[in-house]
Amino acid sequence: MNESMTDVRDRVRTIFEPDAIQRRVRQLGEEIGAYYADRNDLLILGTLKGSFMFMADLVRHVTIPHEMDFVGAASYGKSKTSSGHVRLFYDPVTTMSGRPVLLLEDIVDTGHTLQNLVHLLQTREPASLDICTLLHKRKSHLDLEPRFVGFDAPDEFLVGYGLDYAEQYRYLPFVGSLKDG
Numbered sequence: 001m002n003e004s005m006t007d008v009r010d011r012v013r014t015i016f017e018p019d020a021i022q023r024r025v026r027q028l029g030e031e032i033g034a035y036y037a038d039r040n041d042l043l044i045l046g047t048l049k050g051s052f053m054f055m056a057d058l059v060r061h062v063t064i065p066h067e068m069d070f071v072g073a074a075s076y077g078k079s080k081t082s083s084g085h086v087r088l089f090y091d092p093v094t095t096m097s098g099r100p101v102l103l104l105e106d107i108v109d110t111g112h113t114l115q116n117l118v119h120l121l122q123t124r125e126p127a128s129l130d131i132c133t134l135l136h137k138r139k140s141h142l143d144l145e146p147r148f149v150g151f152d153a154p155d156e157f158l159v160g161y162g163l164d165y166a167e168q169y170r171y172l173p174f175v176g177s178l179k180d181g
C-alpha cells in the first residue's frame with residue numbers, strides 16, 4: 001500500500017516499456033480497422049478489469065465506426081477441463097447477434113477462462129467472434145486462437161498496463177514481472 005514509484009521500480013522488472021506498448025497498440029488498432037473495414041457494426045468487448053487500459057488506447061487507432069462494451073467473467077468448477085463453467089459478473093447489454101464481435105483480453109495464460117467465455121459468447125450468435133490479446137504466454141491450446149496478438153510474453157507473473165497483483169499495479173504505464181519477495 002502507498003508505495004512510491006521508486007519502490008514500484010524495485011519490485012517490478014520492466015519487460016515492455018510504454019513506448020513499445022504504444023507503438024504495438026497503434027499497429028494492432030490499424031490492423032483491426034483494416035480487418036473489419038467492410039463493417040460498420042463492430043463490437044469491441046473488453047474483459048474486466050484487466051483490459052481497460054489496452055482498450056482505451058487501442059480504440060483510438062481503430063478508425064472504423066464501432067461500439068464498445070465490457071464483459072466480466074469468472075471461471076468456476078473444474079476449470080482444468082474445457083467443460084468448466086463461466087459466470088458473468090458483468091453481462092454486456094449490447095446486442096451481439098449478427099454482428100462481428102472482437103473480444104479484447106489483457107493476457108492469455110492457461111486460456112481456461114477465455115475458452116469458457118468464447119463458448120458462452122458463441123451462444124449469442126455473433127456474425128463472427130475473434131480474440132485480440134495484448135499478451136500471450138503461448139502455453140494454452142484454445143479452440144479459437146487469438147487473431148490479433150500484441151506481444152508474446154514470458155511465463156512470469158506480469159503486472160501493469162491494466163494487469164494487477166491483488167488489485168495493485170494496474171495503473172503502471174509499462175508491463176513488468178513481479179520480483180520474488
Ligand code: 5GP
Pocket residue numbers: 050105106107108109110111112113114156157158159163164165
Ligand atoms: P487464464 O485463464 O488464461 O489462465 O488467465 C485468466 C486470467 O488470469 C487472465 O485474464 C488474467 O486476468 C489473469 N492472469 C493470467 N496470467 C497473468 C499474469 O501473468 N499476471 C496477471 N496480473 N494476471 C494474469
Ligand code: MG
Pocket residue numbers: 047048049050051106107
Ligand atoms: Mg483477465
